[in-house]
Amino acid sequence: MNASINSSSRQRPMSSAGFTLIELMVTIAVLAIIVSIAAPNISTQLANQRVKSTTATLVNALKEAKVESVIRRQSLEFSFDDGSHSMVIISKNANSDEVASYSYNAKNIIKADKASITFHPSKRTDTVVFNICDSKNSSATMQVVVTAAANISTAAGGTC
Template identity: 50%
Template sequence: MRVSKNSLSPTIQMRSSGFTLIELMVTIAVLAIIVSIAAPNISTQLANQRVKATANTLANALKEAKVESILRRQNVTVVYTSTSTPQTIKLQVGGDDISTYNLNARSTVTQTITPSTVSSIVFQPNKKIANNATVIYTICDSGSTNETPKQVSLTSIANINTTNAGSC
């Protein structure tokens, strides 16, 4: 025999409606534990995403410089400015800016040019880098120590590669 809720006495109806304070506290405690476990993973993922975005921006700037030097049949100079906020990559032809890229403010970019006597990267129309220079940019995130650093490397024949490498 089925009993409907309407046929129960008012005291029984009052006991079975809603949640008790203990049930709510247990639920909140379980949620707090789950959030405390997930939070570090989320911050690491965000740091990795910032590093990846900065590496992609840097690689795109270098690719544009390579293409512009071929199309314009002129040398295109890549100027990396680490002292400004945000950090910038500028592409220049004859001292005039043709393009500017802003890098993520929380990213740290380290530029290593070989040979050390070369101060700037110049893409030539013959698809080579002036002075046979090679460059490695190492990208890290300043807000995290657990991220995976990325490197954008540029060979003397203007090949651009992005890899998970380097140390922060």
């Protein structure tokens, strides 16, 4: 009886657990190829998202300045500083009170004809075109246009 148990255990083939070095190298090479193809698309998408976020912040700040000037019945000045990456709405009264402040991503650049724009309670202002782009990626650019009637619109395109 002992002999039959020993002979059956010897007949079982030895199984190998794990992967060979060649299989691991092929898998890593395939993953490296996939990552190298996907990486530029991901960085472009991130740049586009940053530009869209800054554009939305700019539009919201401009709309708030427009509405607040009508509500307060006084002129408000909207200004931005690309160095500190901030936007500020200031009342044009004697105290120059700060109404609101915003900040935007440091990787974005805002270019405009003027650094500040004044909204009047009569819903009038100067015509200004803002161009928003990513400092690292030139493919992502948005444009915000403020007309003399204080209409605010966005469009893809523009140059920084």
